[in-house]
Amino acid sequence: GENVEQHPSTLSVQEGDSAVIKCTYSDSASNYFPWYKQELGKRPQLIIDIRSNVGEKKDQRIAVTLNKTAKHFSLHITETQPEDSAVYFCAASPSGNTPLVFGKGTRLSVIA
Amino acid sequence: GAGVSQSPSNKVTEKGKDVELRCDPISGHTALYWYRQSLGQGLEFLIYFQGNSAPDKSGLPSDRFSAERTGGSVSTLTIQRTQQEDSAVYLCASSLSVDIQETQYFGPGTRLLVL
Numbered sequence: 001g002e003n004v005e006q007h008p009s010t011l012s013v014q015e016g017d018s019a020v021i022k023c024t025y026s027d028s029a030s031n032y033f034p035w036y037k038q039e040l041g042k043r044p045q046l047i048i049d050i051r052s053n054v055g056e057k058k059d060q061r062i063a064v065t066l067n068k069t070a071k072h073f074s075l076h077i078t079e080t081q082p083e084d085s086a087v088y089f090c091a092a093s094p095s096g097n098t099p100l101v102f103g104k105g106t107r108l109s110v111i112a
Numbered sequence: 113g114a115g116v117s118q119s120p121s122n123k124v125t126e127k128g129k130d131v132e133l134r135c136d137p138i139s140g141h142t143a144l145y146w147y148r149q150s151l152g153q154g155l156e157f158l159i160y161f162q163g164n165s166a167p168d169k170s171g172l173p174s175d176r177f178s179a180e181r182t183g184g185s186v187s188t189l190t191i192q193r194t195q196q197e198d199s200a201v202y203l204c205a206s207s208l209s210v211d212i213q214e215t216q217y218f219g220p221g222t223r224l225l226v227l
Contacts, residue, residue: 006154032213036155043116043203043218044155051213089154093212097162099145099171100212102154 002027004092006103013080014111021106023090024072030092033066033073034100039086047088048075080110114138116219118204124225125194133189133222137206144187145207145216146179150200158202161187162210194226 003026013019023033034049050057050064050073057064061080066073077084087107091100117136125131137144146158157171161181172178176194181187191198201223205216 004154034215036218043220045218046215049213049215091155095212097168097210097212099157099160099168100155100216101157102147104152104154 002101004101004103006090010107012109019077021075023103025092027094029094032093034091035075036089037086082110082112085110116217118219118222122223130192133202135187135204141206143207143210145205146189147203148200196226199226
């Protein structure tokens with residue numbers, strides 16, 4: 001089955017700097033890669049996702065890149081702000097009805 | 113509109129007791145998922161209800177865990193003979209269609225503590 005590894009487990013950046021979180025997956029059939037953000041004490045929320053037919057997707061300050069050959073994908077946050085502080089989870093799914101497999105999460109702290 | 117709701121928000125129980133956790137999905141959402149989130153861990157898939165099809169129970173950790181979804185709406189996750197290692201946050205999510213690639217909307221979770 002699918003296995004998703006996420007790094008780093010914790011990340012601290014200065015406000016205004018960029019943050020990058022990386023995930024690798026094992027199943028070459030995976031074709032859907034969402035990212036969820038979970039603020040302290042709150043529920044996870046989808047922030048961006050990418051499908052295997054594209055290599056990059058952007059939404060304002062966040063972007064996701066996908067390298068299918070290397071089986072890894074990354075979340076990039078530019079111009080970080082204190083409200084970006086949260087735990088970020090990556091996930092992968094091989095097909096339309098195979099459950100998502102999540103990484104263990106990255107705790108991002110943005111220091112003002 | 114109303115999001116996914118879960119009850120209770122917190123549950124403390126004694127080892128060996130049974131517990132029931134409830135999830136109310138977003139109205140009209142066909143798919144419903146249960147996950148477990150242990151401290152410092154990711155989201156562990158438990159079970160997935162996919163409309164009228166048989167649920168995918170492949171993530172349930174033992175036969176002490178079961179879930180049902182009545183009338184295609186509300187779902188209940190039952191843990192029998194609870195153990196201390198069952199302590200975790202149990203999250204429910206729903207999505208509009210049964211396609212896994214549809215956005216999942218999470219509830220606030222039920223924090224379970226087994227003493």
